[in-house]
Amino acid sequence: MMTADGLRVALLVVAPLWIDWTPGEATAVLLVTVFVTGVAERLWTICRESAAPALLPSVPAGDAAVRPLPDNLDALRRLSLRTGFVALPLAAAAFATITLFSNLLGAVVTWFHLHQAALGSYVAAGLFAACVSILYFVELPGGRTPRVRSPLEGLRRPRSGATGDKGRTADKGRTGAVPLLVAASATVAAAIAAAVAVSLLHIDDLGGGPVGFALLVLALTGGTVLGIRSAPKVLPALSRRRMLALSIALTGLALLAVGLTPDPATVLFLALVAGTAAGIAANTGHTLLDQETEESRRGRTTDHLHAVVRVFVAVAVVAAPLLAGAIGEHRLESGSFVFAHGGAGFALMLTGALLLPVAALVLIRTDDRSGVPLRRDLRDALRGGDPDRRAPAGNGFFIALEGGDGAGKSTQVEALADWIRAKGHEVVVTREPGATAIGKRLRSILLDVSSSGISPRSEALLYAADRAEHVDSVVRPALERGAVVISDRYIDSSVAYQGAGRDLSPTEIARISRWATDGLVPHLTVLLDVSPETARERFTEAPDRLESEPPEFHQRVRSGFLALAAADPARYLVVDAGQEPEAVTTAVRHRLDQVLPLSEAEIRAREEARRAAEEEARRRAEEEAARKAEEERLERERQEQLARLRAEEEERKRREAEEARVAEARPTASS
Structure with a gap:
């Protein structure tokens, strides 16, 4: 890493000088310099991915006895992605600031006036030099490091089924939308990459300079970061699939306008x-x-998305400037009307225009509100609802299990209740409708097949009445005393069944339910997703009024549930309920291990495990110290024994020498 940074320091220091040293070949030499800098960056990244895992913190002793250990490697990968997203807009902002200062400096020093980007190059060289000094003092522990992953690893679409199974097929997700979602996301990323690639050419056509180029890159990339951060808060009541199509269309229209507009300030805004x-x-x-994939397979789908995005971005970055150069500047005149644009403007217009059919395809192929006009859905989302007040749930933990009829909610409620009780929690199992005396009477009305003539609005209000009584008399008191409440259905069932299924406004249904529950929202909502066909095969009794609805109704309900989960992914866990019940339970337990508070018994177990681990570590340390002391004692005795032997040997040699002298002296005395 230090070598790569040192190479980049040298290249960035020399880069501005090529214009003076090789004026006729400066462009080619600078391209080679940039290429070598990119190679050094890739080598640095490989070394970082190998070295960084060794710096991850260790887990405190004893924690694994109660909960699974955290995935620090996954957290490291997320941190790397976030810093990668933020680095480009920060660099653009810094370059704009440095270039402005360089322009001021150029008024005094002519060389900086002729080399406006030189100061930015030298600042970057200084940053890399600082990295070298920091890395010099970083101590990496020994041991093996994870294998460095290729940036294109995962390019092939993940397959479902067990590894080695010849019948494995490409994983298309719960609703078959994975291929289209990956392609759409990669296309949007490629469009922004293409716009960044031609931004220098376009700003030059508009009469701007390095500062304008930096601001245009900042607007494109900084806006992307802003959009990623704010996306969950933008029209939360609107279907996320429709939101995807509309945002792609807006991106295309904005890029189309960027290519058409001759005013630099308007271009930056667009x-x-x-x-x-x-x-x-x-x-x-x-x-x-x-949402389309199980949590256990989500990593492979994400790797596939990132690999496809990298390929699309690489192609766009190379193709967009070439296309702009091939188109060249064009000028059309018709009387007083003059249309003059460079190749970069036409490339931007073409990029924006290509996004529009992608948006239309996404809307047509993935729409989960096909029975509701887009204009009405958008109007309801723009109106919004009451503020999403989330009432405190006391000291307890609220879990709601949602899903269509036949998804296996009752089975999972019982399994989870037993598992959570075994952890030492008080567990209250409840359901909607029918958890209270009044609720039972309402349930008989709502689910009786003889009530088939009830209007959708009356149905929604009856469910809200049951929910208000349920929360006030069962759920909230249990939460206030610290219990874990597991409810078979809650607010989302009304939004899905009466909103999506009955084609009422989901926003209105949610508003009624929020008022009925005083804003009480579950800590975790588990959505057991299963196709209506599979669910119908599980019915063992005569279907009730809702179960008797046609398949189209249940398909709309399923889409409604998935839309709710997509709008608030942090609170939802979507599980494929078509699996074996044990596999579903395992997936839910895995999430609860991360979010469920520790019970008093678990806290005691953790403390006991920590004390036991500390005692074991202390015992081992004492044994190691005793072993070393014994080794030192034995070594001292051995050295003392050797010293005695050497002394005895020296004494023996001295006596032999003395005896030899005496023996030699006797013949002399005799003579």
Whole structure:
């Protein structure tokens, strides 16, 4: 890593000088310099991915006795992605600031006036030099490090089924939308990459300089970061699939306008809009992909997405400038109307225009509100609802299990209740409708097949009445005393069944339910997702009024549940309920291990495990100290024994020498 940084320091220091040293071949030499710098960056990244895991913190002793150990490697990968996203807009902002200062410096020093980007190159060289000094003092522990992953690893679409199974097929997700979502997300990323690639050419056509180039890159990339951060808060009541299509369309229209507009200030604003819309599309697409796959397979799908995005971005970065150069400057005149644009403007317009059919395809192929006009859905989302007040749930923990009829909610409620009780928690199992005396009477009305003539609005209000009584008399008191409440259905069932299934406004249904529950929201909502066909095969009794609805109704309900999960992914866990019940339970337990508070028994077990681990460590340390002391004692005795032997040997040699002298002296005395 130090070698790569040192090479980049040297290249960035020399780069501005090539213009003076090789004026006729400066462009070619600078391209080679940039290429070598990129190679050094890749080598640095490989070394970082090998060395960084060794710096991860160790888990405190005893924690594994109660909960699974945290995945620090996954956290490291997420940190790397976030810093990668933020680095480019920060660099653009820094370059704009440095270039402005360089322009001021150029008024005094002519050389900086002729080399406006030189100061930025030297500042970058200084940063890399600082990295060298920091890395010099970093101590890496020994041991093996993880294998460095190729940036294109995962390019092939993940397959479902066990490894080695010849019947494995490409994993298309719960609703078959994975291929289209990956392609759409990669296309948006490629569009922004293409815009960044031609931004220097376009800003030059508009009469701007290095500062304008930096601001345009900042608008495109900074807007993307802003969109990614703000996406969950943008029209939360709107279907995320429709949000993806609309954000892609807005990105395309904004890029189209960037290519058409001759005013630099307006171009910067439109670029910010394009970047923000692209960020919303990226976040929404990633959320929908997570929803399409099981948590255990989510990593492979994410790797596939990142690999495809890298390929699309690489192609766009290379192709966009070549396309701009091939198109060249064009000028059209018709009377007083003059249309003059460079090749970069036409490339931007073409890029934006290509996004529009992608948006239309996403809307047509993935729409989960096909029975509701887009205009009405968008109007309801823009109106919004009451503020999403989330009432405190006391000291307890609230879990809601949702899903269509036949998803296996009752089975999972019982399994989870037994597992959580074994951890030492008080568990309250409840359901909707029918958990209270009043609720039982309402349940008989709502589910009786003889009530088939009830209007959708009356049905929604009856469910809200049951829920208000349920929360006030069962759920909230249990939470206030610190219990874990597991409810078979809650608010989301009304939004899915009466909102999506009955084609009422989901926003209105959610508003009624929030009022009925005083804003009480579960800590975790587990959505057991299963196709209506599979669910119907599980019915063992005569279907009730809702179970008797046609398949189209249940498909709309399923889409409604998935739309809710996509709008608030942090609170939802979507599990494929078509698996064996044990596999479903395992997936839910894995999430609860991360979010469920420790019971008093678990806290005591953790403390006992920690004390036992500390006692074991102390015992081993004492044994090691005793062993070393014994070794030192034995070594001292051995050295003392050797010293005695050497002394005895020396004494013996002295006596022999003395005896030899005496023996020699006797013949002399005799003579």
